[in-house]
């Protein structure tokens with residue numbers, strides 16, 4: 699579904715991703731784990747066309763999206779929940795979700811989004827900035843899903859979220875995958891969450907994938923060592 703091949707990304711002269719090869723199957727959930735500064739956000743931003751690709755390719759389904767602009771990537775079926783959620787704090791919950799409808803030319807929030815996140819229906823007239831961290835995360839996911847993606851990217855979704863809400867988020871994301879047949883790529887530092895949700899766990903270190911395990915074979919101690927400072 700998503701095929702990243704020999705992806706190199708730099709900021710000016712300094713190369714940050716050094717030739718990543720990652721394939722994500724339809725319906726698969728892949729967790730990309732790594733400490734701060736290892737390149738997770740840069741990978742997400744480059745997949746969304748927010749930072750330019752130096753070389754290599756990104757293919758979504760049958761479409762080469764490497765040179766496409768962000769909005770064209772979204773139209774092709776890739777959606778993004780950025781680190782820190784980045785909801786529009788002065789807009790209402792409903793208006794936030796509506797921004798995700800624009801690429802599909804739709805006007806009305808599909809009821810199944812509110813079924814997934816009932817709290818958003820309750821709060822649809824509230825300003826985004828007045829929601830709790832967990833509620834804002836649900837809103838950011840709902841906004842991304844409104845674009846009807848085939849691949850959903852989430853950048854450190856557990857950051858700043860309470861443990862009980864993190865478990866609920868894992869359940870919801872698996873439900874989304876099962877019901878919508880999405881592929882999900884999630885960057886994470888919280889191993890328990892990654893193990894809860896992922897079919898495959900990759901570790902990124904200094905812009906390279908240095909370890910990979912299927913969920914059933916994950917060597918937890920080894921992955922934890924990569925994550926410890």
Ligand SMILES: Nc1ncnc2c1ncn2[C@@H]1O[C@H](COP(=O)(O)OP(=O)(O)OP(=O)(O)O)[C@@H](O)[C@H]1O
Nearest residue numbers: 709714732733734735736737738739740741781854
């Ligand atoms: N705009 C930028 N200009 C120059 N260098 C940058 C820029 N953004 C990130 N970097 C560098 O790129 C490297 C990877 O950063 P990135 O933010 O992708 O890491 P990360 O794994 O997502 O970390 P975090 O968990 O802190 O978000 C770091 O060395 C960082 O300093």
